[in-house]
Amino acid sequence: MxxxxxxxxxxxxxxxxxxxxxxKPTTEIVELDIRDHLFMGMIVKEKEFKESIAAVDFSVYNEKAVGIICSTDAIIPPWAYMMLMEKLSPYAVYADLNSGETILLDLWKRRLMYAxxxxxxxxxxxxxxxxxxxxxxxxxxxxxxxxxxxxxxxxxxxxxxxxxxx
Structure with a gap:
């Protein structure tokens, strides 16, 4: 046959x-909006900013990548970002001044570059x-x-x- x-x-x-x-990274990516910690949602006042971030439970960012954004048109001094990073660093695996979508792409490229x-x-x-x-x-x-x-x-x-x- x-x-x-x-x-x-x-x-x-x-x-x-x-x-x-x-x-593609599997890390959960979240955004942290600085606006929530500004005086009247627009102005960085050092005392109020420090008090506001001191009240945050940053452990919610544990093992996550954090995109730090500001949804208002506020001028943020560099020291404010440094204070946020000081609070995030024990928990977040990655943080940057970008949207969650951009963070995903950055981490994806990083994984590919080091593959x-x-x-x-x-x-x-x-x-x-x-x-x-x-x-x-x-x-x-x-x-x-x-x-x-x-x-x-x-x-x-x-x-x-x-x-x-x-």
Whole structure:
């Protein structure tokens, strides 16, 4: 009897997929709005600011990344940020003057930059396409993979777009 053997061409191609989603941080990210600690929600008065942050239970930020924002158009002196960081540092794993969305992207890039990508050396690699990923992640991935890989592609294993071949 004649048996037909199907060959998985995608598997046979030797292409390895890199999914940027694997490097997405799992740390919970929250925002801390300075406005809540300002006099009349607009002015930094040292005494009131110190009293306000002294009353906060900063342990709620334990093991979290904190994006410090100010939702009003107030001028915040640098020492106020330093005071906040002094209170946050025993608890938060990361803090910066950015929105939660920007913090997520910063941490994601950091994880990718410090990832061990040696397993992709001299390989044909396709970086998986995902519409919801920030383009800067693809820019960073290309820069990190370029010196390592034999072929860099974008998309899916079955239908990749070749970026470069060595």
């Amino acid at each position: 004649d048996q037909k053997i199907f060959i998985n061409k995608a598997e046979a191609s030797g292409i390895i997929a890199l999914d940027l989603l694997n490097y 061990d990508l040696k397993c992709y050396k001299n390989q044909k690699v396709v970086v998986r396409a995902r519409a919801d990923h920030d383009p800067s992640l693809y820019l960073l991935a290309a820069g990190l993979l370029r010196p390592l890989v034999k072929t860099l592609m974008y998309g899916e294993i079955g239908i990749p777009k070749v970026i470069f071949k060595s």
